[in-house]
Amino acid sequence: MSRLAVLISGNGSNLQAIIDAVAAGRLPAQIAVVVSNRREAFGLVRAERAGIPTLYFPFKPYRDAGRPREAYDADLAERVSGYAPDLVVLAGWMHILSPVFLARFRGRVLNLHPALPGQFPGIHSIRRAYEAYQRGEIAQTGVMVHWAVPEVDAGAVVAQAEVPIFPDDTLADLEARVHQTEHRLLVDAIRSVLRGT
Numbered sequence: 001m002s003r004l005a006v007l008i009s010g011n012g013s014n015l016q017a018i019i020d021a022v023a024a025g026r027l028p029a030q031i032a033v034v035v036s037n038r039r040e041a042f043g044l045v046r047a048e049r050a051g052i053p054t055l056y057f058p059f060k061p062y063r064d065a066g067r068p069r070e071a072y073d074a075d076l077a078e079r080v081s082g083y084a085p086d087l088v089v090l091a092g093w094m095h096i097l098s099p100v101f102l103a104r105f106r107g108r109v110l111n112l113h114p115a116l117p118g119q120f121p122g123i124h125s126i127r128r129a130y131e132a133y134q135r136g137e138i139a140q141t142g143v144m145v146h147w148a149v150p151e152v153d154a155g156a157v158v159a160q161a162e163v164p165i166f167p168d169d170t171l172a173d174l175e176a177r178v179h180q181t182e183h184r185l186l187v188d189a190i191r192s193v194l195r196g197t
């Protein structure tokens with residue numbers, strides 16, 4: 001049974017999609033640990049409810065001690081390694097992981113991003129897509145799952161899906177549609193990676 005480490009920073013609705021898929025037998029894996037850099041991340045509650053080990057690992061102590069991000073990432077990698085993951089899934093992890101972490105899990109880190117390849121890298125991607133649509137610059141947006149590499153939201157794409165935008169959409173409408181697409185795409189991407197397809 002493949003072991004997953006899932007890294008989150010917030011609500012954890014994508015984590016919940018993985019939890020539900022595993023419970024329903026739709027994903028041949030077990031979640032070995034859920035890691036959050038934020039104590040108040042609701043995703044930690046979701047993990048605890050599912051009986052999954054959790055690790056709260058904040059950056060603040062490193063920042064307060066004047067220690068660099070690389071030190072945090074190296075220690076994070078060490079802690080995550082302790083759970084022997086076959087695959088590390090970034091499901092809303094809001095830190096940029098330095099090469100130190102990625103080198104530890106070479107070629108085994110998947111990242112979910114709420115935009116199409118090459119579009120709106122970084123944060124607030126859905127809002128930026130919504131605004132671009134309002135300016136008539138794009139007709140639709142999308143979601144992708146890709147292998148994490150040091151360059152932000154780059155890396156070979158494992159799966160992607162387009163998400164339509166409609167004229168009467170509010171930003172909330174689009175966010176809901178994007179997240180719904182993410183929940184499906186992320187599970188499908190993990191499944192295809194675990195099957196080696």
Ligand code: GRF
Nearest residue numbers: 010011012013014092112114
């Ligand atoms: C998702 O849109 C993910 O793509 C982005 O942050 C959001 C996390 O949502 N990086 P959740 O915490 O999984 O609900």
